[in-house]
Amino acid sequence: MKKLKKARKSKYPPVKLGLFLSSLCVLIYAYFIEPNWIEINSLQLTLPHLATEFDEYKIVQISDIHVNKWMTQARLKRIFRLVNQQKPDAIAITGDFITRRQERFIPNLTATMGQLVAQDGKFGVLGNHDYWSNPDAVSHAMAQTNVFNLANTFQSIQRGDAKLYIAGVDDIYVGKDRLDLVMQSLPDDGNAAILLAHEPDFADTSAATGRFDLQLSGHSHSGQVRIPFFPPLHLPELGRKYYAGLHHLGSMMVYTNRGLGVTGMHLRFNCRPEITVITLNGKK
Template sequence: MNLGGLRFARRHWGLDWFEIKHLTLTLPRLAPEFRGYRLLQISDIHMDGWMTQRRLTAIMDLVNQQQPDLVAITGDFVTYATELFVADLRFALSRLAPPDGTVVVLGNHDHWQQPELLRQMFRDVGLLDLNNAVHTVRRGNACLHLAGVDDVRAGAARLDQVLAQLPPTDCAILLAHEPDFADVAAATGRFDLQLSGHSHGGQIVLPFIGPPFLPSMGRKYPIGRYTVRSMTLYTNRGLGVIPRLNCRPEISVFTLL
């Protein structure tokens, strides 16, 4: 999409509603070669009647404009009926082109809706499915490990398998759809950062009260940045699902130090 098309999208599809949030994170085990690394997170696309191919394609162009080194997507690609929306997802996500790739994990909605269709789409598009797996980015001899657990609520998370694959040294970032998994991840002492979604930041946030409704495994750490033991956790507000109140959809851009 050219600049004129992006301006059209902003006016007619509400792209200004999507907050691009920039954060700087200091990770103690990050190698000097990765200082200044740009990691972008999106979550909870929830492809459905509102999150159309056209809207998501415009969002992906907005993601590309941030010039991330790597993109992480932390689950819930669909809301329902994967077979109806997987082609639209394939079209939009194929636009992502970060130099170090795009890593993904599934969420609870994905497991309810034919997850193998999504996994095949990941393979077709070239997304790295961190299904209880580890992917390592290298800068010379320096390593940055990206790990992912499959969905916790679906009973598919196998952190033991992840730890068995994860080298004992260097910075490690964990993708886990449900943020409250941070208590388990932090207890291992192996992860510097966990990226999550799931809660949509509460979606409806009432003044002086906060979000009245939160999903299980998204109630303790529902929005933003936390420190859990020695690990940083960030819970992204997600992109999809309406209505929202005082809780804008979010694209998170992290500069690692």
């Protein structure tokens, strides 16, 4: 009987050691590897109201840069080089340029974001973390680097007589969104319109207008840490319904980008940072 007990006991230390080493490897991967392993995700989308003059139009979306101590100028330069390599017609940045209470790192944005290049311009909206830091300073950094802040307004892109509208609402989470102002000024002329909104669950409101073909969002980080076969462990308010990827809401689509930075624990697991390359075509 004593020998049997000894035999049983001898099996447990290797099992515990194996579990410890496995957990350690996962933690090292989630901390050092995946947050730096950017996925370039390509989508082909058909917009019902897009004029044929805009066929093969390319929008590169990035989101949730979350500039902080970890998101250094070197990392930003690498990210922006990857964006430029996609040869975008337009660049959309869907909020959270910085992390909460990390405004001292805003100069990193000013020093690097100007290297982004797109034929028809760079467009962005603020997110909740920008408002929890210093929204005026973030807006100033956008202006200095020629990123147009679509705060409850729109811009028009033209190809011949055809137009594509890029609109945006200011942050919904902190109550700065004024979709009514966008709708009052946005021409109802049958041309396609795309809306930038930091929080993806705003899509229920924007889709109800019937005016937008596509909403681009971020905010959720798609959960940031995702255990296979299980829902995300944590999702923020207004990022729980359409927290990842492409969704269809009647005649409108919403795409939620996984973001580039991290918040909370400096970890990403099964949820790589993302640059989205969206190629648009009109309905034939």
